[in-house]
Amino acid sequence: MRTLKxxxxxxxxxxxxxxxxxxxxxxxxxxxxxxxxxxxxxxxTRRFGPKRVFDSPAMENALTGIAIGAxxxxxRPIIVHPRNDFMFLAFDMMINLAAKWKYMYGGNAGSxxxxxxxxxxxxxxxxxxxxxxxQSVLGHFPGLAVVMPAFPRDAKGLMLAALTHHSPxxxxxxxxxxxTTGEVPETDEPTPIGxxxxxxxxxxxxxxxxxFMAYEAxxxxxxxxxxxxxxxxxxxRSIRPxxxxxxxxxxxxxxxxxxxxxxxxxxGFSSEVAALAAEKAFDALKAPVRRIAMANSPAPVSQPLxxxxxxxxxxxxxxxxxxxxxxxxSLGDIDREDNFKGPY
Amino acid sequence: xxxxxxFKDPDPSRHSDLPSETEARxxxxxxxxxxxxxxxxxxxxxxxxxxxxxxxxxxxxxxVGICEALRKDDVVYSHHRCHTHYLAxxxxxxxxxAELYGRVDGCSRGRGGSVHLTDRSVxxxxxxxxxxxxxxxxxxxxLAFRMDDAPxxxxxxxxxxxxxxxxxxxxxxxxxxxxxxxxxxxxxxxxSTESSAATRQPPGTELCERARAFKIAAxxxxxxxxxxxxxxxxxxxxHVRGGKGPFFLECETYRWREHVGPMYDHELGRTYxxxxxxxxxxxxxxxxxxxxxxxxxxxxxxxxIESWKAETRAEFDEVVRRAKAxxxxxxxxxxxxVY
Numbered sequence: 001m002r003t004l005k006x007x008x009x010x011x012x013x014x015x016x017x018x019x020x021x022x023x024x025x026x027x028x029x030x031x032x033x034x035x036x037x038x039x040x041x042x043x044x045t046r047r048f049g050p051k052r053v054f055d056s057p058a059m060e061n062a063l064t065g066i067a068i069g070a071x072x073x074x075x076r077p078i079i080v081h082p083r084n085d086f087m088f089l090a091f092d093m094m095i096n097l098a099a100k101w102k103y104m105y106g107g108n109a110g111s112x113x114x115x116x117x118x119x120x121x122x123x124x125x126x127x128x129x130x131x132x133x134x135q136s137v138l139g140h141f142p143g144l145a146v147v148m149p150a151f152p153r154d155a156k157g158l159m160l161a162a163l164t165h166h167s168p169x170x171x172x173x174x175x176x177x178x179x180t181t182g183e184v185p186e187t188d189e190p191t192p193i194g195x196x197x198x199x200x201x202x203x204x205x206x207x208x209x210x211x212f213m214a215y216e217a218x219x220x221x222x223x224x225x226x227x228x229x230x231x232x233x234x235x236x237r238s239i240r241p242x243x244x245x246x247x248x249x250x251x252x253x254x255x256x257x258x259x260x261x262x263x264x265x266x267x268g269f270s271s272e273v274a275a276l277a278a279e280k281a282f283d284a285l286k287a288p289v290r291r292i293a294m295a296n297s298p299a300p301v302s303q304p305l306x307x308x309x310x311x312x313x314x315x316x317x318x319x320x321x322x323x324x325x326x327x328x329x330s331l332g333d334i335d336r337e338d339n340f341k342g343p344y
Numbered sequence: 345x346x347x348x349x350x351f352k353d354p355d356p357s358r359h360s361d362l363p364s365e366t367e368a369r370x371x372x373x374x375x376x377x378x379x380x381x382x383x384x385x386x387x388x389x390x391x392x393x394x395x396x397x398x399x400x401x402x403x404x405x406x407x408v409g410i411c412e413a414l415r416k417d418d419v420v421y422s423h424h425r426c427h428t429h430y431l432a433x434x435x436x437x438x439x440x441x442a443e444l445y446g447r448v449d450g451c452s453r454g455r456g457g458s459v460h461l462t463d464r465s466v467x468x469x470x471x472x473x474x475x476x477x478x479x480x481x482x483x484x485x486x487l488a489f490r491m492d493d494a495p496x497x498x499x500x501x502x503x504x505x506x507x508x509x510x511x512x513x514x515x516x517x518x519x520x521x522x523x524x525x526x527x528x529x530x531x532x533x534x535x536s537t538e539s540s541a542a543t544r545q546p547p548g549t550e551l552c553e554r555a556r557a558f559k560i561a562a563x564x565x566x567x568x569x570x571x572x573x574x575x576x577x578x579x580x581x582x583h584v585r586g587g588k589g590p591f592f593l594e595c596e597t598y599r600w601r602e603h604v605g606p607m608y609d610h611e612l613g614r615t616y617x618x619x620x621x622x623x624x625x626x627x628x629x630x631x632x633x634x635x636x637x638x639x640x641x642x643x644x645x646x647x648x649i650e651s652w653k654a655e656t657r658a659e660f661d662e663v664v665r666r667a668k669a670x671x672x673x674x675x676x677x678x679x680x681x682v683y
Contacts (some may be wrong), residue, residue, distance in 0.1 A: 166683065
């Protein structure tokens with residue numbers, strides 16, 4: 001199978017969906033720039049032109065309301081936020097309206113299937129207000145679907161699914177993943193929303209992870225294998241709806257659970273999955289669940305602080321060894337070099 | 345008195361460019377809205393409608409004047425005080441009343457209540473109580489119409505306090521940049537809940553100037569004169585449909601009842617405005633004005649008007665009977681339409 005970059009896979013998903021559905025349009029700050037949201041909108045801009053891919057002023061809340069008003073008339077808008085953090089300005093429209101539209105009008109006002117793409121920043125000192133990861137906050141609200149592709153196959157597949165979904169979808173894309181590569185089918189195979197994936201099977205410990213942390217977990221699992229530890233990596237892919245079945249069957253199989261997430265612990269995705277295991281698979285657990293998330297501070301800028309702030313493959317691997325009682329391991333720092341220097 | 349009217353009372357026997365049938369239609373629609381609202385306010389006191397309700401009594405001319413000028417396939421968005429717009433656009437009366445009673449025949453099947461109304465069959469897309477949402481939504485529907493080259497218009501109703509929200513300026517700026525076919529209808533009723541304009545706007549504020557700052561055509565009119573509202577709406581819609589971009593209409597009007605609930609403020613001892621002020625504005629009643637107009641201009645006889653009123657009252661009584669007989673939603677349907 002051919003290999004694509006994550007950004008190329010996103011782009012292909014968008015372009016294929018736009019070819020099929022003339023009601024899809026895409027807007028947001030900088031979507032039609034030559035740089036095209038780190039390459040992900042360049043082909044759509046070239047192919048469909050300014051009638052369907054167009055720049056917008058910085059007006060996150062109204063832009064979202066406008067998308068909802070257009071969706072109510074049959075359009076399928078894609079809004080892009082080059083950083084998650086700007087979405088806070090659109091929470092009124094996303095949460096008070098889009099999430100509840102179908103429900104609070106009893107289904108009689110139709111649905112408003114907008115797709116909101118937002119990029120999670122990390123590294124090069126992007127700091128407190130350019131590197132937040134909002135899945136835990138957004139996952140709280142009934143009516144929204146929240147997805148986080150970690151691998152190129154799902155970047156395309158979840159985009160295809162989002163653009164035919166019957167309700168609003170928030171897609172959080174990690175900037176660090178944009179240049180990663182992976183196999184992506186030429187055919188259009190949507191990744192079902194609400195389904196996790198076992199991306200590496202194992203028998204000793206389950207690592208349920210989101211987005212960039214799934215990528216890190218896979219690397220950790222490869223290193224752990226050298227230590228004789230077979231970790232099972234579950235890429236959550238979908239925050240809401242949450243695929244409880246896949247997560248629980250992995251926990252029941254291994255009896256140990258690490259949850260690794262790109263947001264914070266408190267009231268976060270990692271806590272949610274830990275609670276799920278405690279409520280529904282307590283009898284299968286051989287050790288306390290371990291959560292791995294960002295340090296309990298805003299994101300810092302300076303290099304040593306940033307390194308201390310972000311968990312990584314090493315954090316995951318060491319936690320796994322500790323949970324398995326392997327304290328004499330020779331496993332050192334396994335992290336890959338962080339080559340990210342922008343563009344942001 | 346802090347809510348001083350800008351406009352003089354119109355002469356009921358003045359010359360009008362409107363056909364008689366139109367004037368009669370405007371009155372009948374206003375009376376129907378008024379009767380429904382007055383009656384619902386009385387029924388509300390029985391405490392069987394468990395949904396915070398904002399009555400629009402006193403503001404009927406804005407809703408009716410605008411909606412009568414719109415076409416059926418034009419769409420409307422409204423806010424928390426939405427019964428007037430919903431009924432004026434042709435929304436199902438049973439849908440409204442059953443919704444207030446929380447029944448399955450409600451327009452939102454008992455999920456929405458007073459502030460979340462919809463009737464897509466007549467272009468009333470939805471109402472929502474968060475300030476400013478209607479403006480962005482109408483702007484978005486106008487964007488869709490522009491993309492499709494459809495000769496349709498989207499209208500947003502909102503109170504003047506919305507002009508203190510940021511989203512208004514985001515949306516108006518966008519609509520102007522893209523010359524979108526959207527009509528902004530500002531109902532200036534002088535109060536935001538119980539806050540007067542003095543605490544919210546600098547002295548000498550003219551809201552139309554704010555629209556004009558975005559290169560949007562704007563006009564301030566007497567929102568208690570249905571013929572004036574209708575005439576201004578027709579002109580504004582010609583502008584909007586002609587591809588000249590959005591139009592902002594500021595309609596000066598007055599809410600009679602409390603912000604939310606069926607009572608008069610003075611009955612509850614509230615002092616943010618005086619009973620006298622409310623009484624002064626009741627003399628400017630848009631429905632009574634239109635009725636005087638029909639009589640003074642010889643458009644309709646008193647008997648004719650009375651027979652319309654009787655018809656409206658009978659319709660309402662029958663609808664209340666049906667709404668109260670409508671079943672409650674099944675608790676097993678709690679999760680319907682979450683996704």
